[in-house]
Amino acid sequence: MGINWNLSNEAGNSLTTADRNIPWLQDTLESNVRRLWGVTYRDVVILDSLNRPINPPFNLTANDLSSAATRELLKKRLRDAARFVDSDDDGIGDDWEERFFGDLASGDADDPDLDEGSNFFEYALGSKPDSPEDxxxxxxxxxxxxxxxxxxLRFRRRLGEAGGLNYEIQRSGNGEDWxxxxxxxxxxxxxxxxxGSGTEExxxxxxxxxxxxxxxxxxxxRLSR
Ligand SMILES: [Ca+2]
Ligand SMILES: [Ca+2]
Ligand SMILES: [Ca+2]
Structure with missing residues (x-):
């Protein structure tokens, strides 16, 4: 996504994304996102799964994308940002646990919102583990x-290395053998x-x-790792 940071000045928008079909945002005098984010000209700000900026930003003046090596470097930064991390080895991405519970204490079989969906189930299918309505x-x-x-069959599955999971459609004639x-x-x-659920449908x-x-x-x- 491109951002035109010329406040409330749409001149040059076609240059923002070099005439390509990429969405862009127009910064305005009222929002002044440019000041809010503390960015410099041509910064690419990459967010982690909890919407925290990964520092330093990838600046396109310092890193010329006409070079293949630089493009690979940017790709690596993006892939790293989407990496699946599960330090307590409970099959649930740490970022998901931190987002909903603030720490890694809740286990995969726990059901703190008492909706009969375990944390693992809600993680895998993209519902909220702190809301019985969801x-x-x-x-x-x-x-x-x-x-x-x-x-x-319609369901949600995780993005970002599939959240460390494998989804397999199965069928049974008797409910026992699948x-x-x-x-x-x-x-x-x-x-x-x-x-914000980190899933696709x-x-x-x-x-x-x-x-x-x-x-x-x-x-x-769980994918074997
Ligand atoms: Ca975990
Ligand atoms: Ca639950
Ligand atoms: Ca829930």
């Missing part, structure tokens, strides 16, 4: 897309939620006429 669900429905009758059936499904939609579909009846679930496990 509990993620797996949404299943039959849909018709371009004359194809489909069975669709098999991985990810191969039957295709990803039909992927939408960023941009709600995905919709997987499979042909509706595949025998059955079957039970379906998404089996979420």
């Amino acid at each position: 509990l993620a669900r797996l949404a299943a429905e039959f849909v018709t897309i371009e004359n194809d009758d489909l069975f669709s 098999e991985n059936v990810g191969d039957l499904f295709t990803l039909s939609r992927k939408t960023g939620t941009y709600d 995905v919709v997987f579909v499979a042909p509706a006429s595949s025998g059955g009846p079957f039970l379906f679930r998404v089996n979420i496990t």
Whole structure:
């Protein structure tokens, strides 16, 4: 995203993002984000998952992006900012624990908001562990897309190295024996939620006429590290 910091002066906006189709913000006299953020001209400010600036900013005058090595350096900074960190090894990203609980004391099986969703469950599916009104669900429905009758599964999954998790669609004929059936499904939609949950919403579909009846679930496990 580009920011034109010429306060309330839109001249030069086409230069801000070099005529590319990238969103930009116009700083204004009222907001004066430029002063608020304490940035200098051509700073790229990278935020961590808790919206804290990672210092120092990546300045594009000091770091010329026409050089491939500099582009790699910027990519590395961005990847590092999205890295999955789990120092107490409970399968839940530390940033998520710190955001909701202020520390790492709450465990993966705990359910402090008493909504019957464990912390692990709420972390994996992007709901709030401190709000009983907010509990993620797996949404299943039959849909018709371009004359194809489909069975669709919709859920949220974590961004940023998938939050250290693996999501596997499974089915069962009897509710006891489950098999991985990810191969039957295709990803039909992927939408960023941009709600601070660190998740994206995905919709997987499979042909509706595949025998059955079957039970379906998404089996979420920790990636071995
Ligand atoms: Ca953790
Ligand atoms: Ca809960
Ligand atoms: Ca909750």
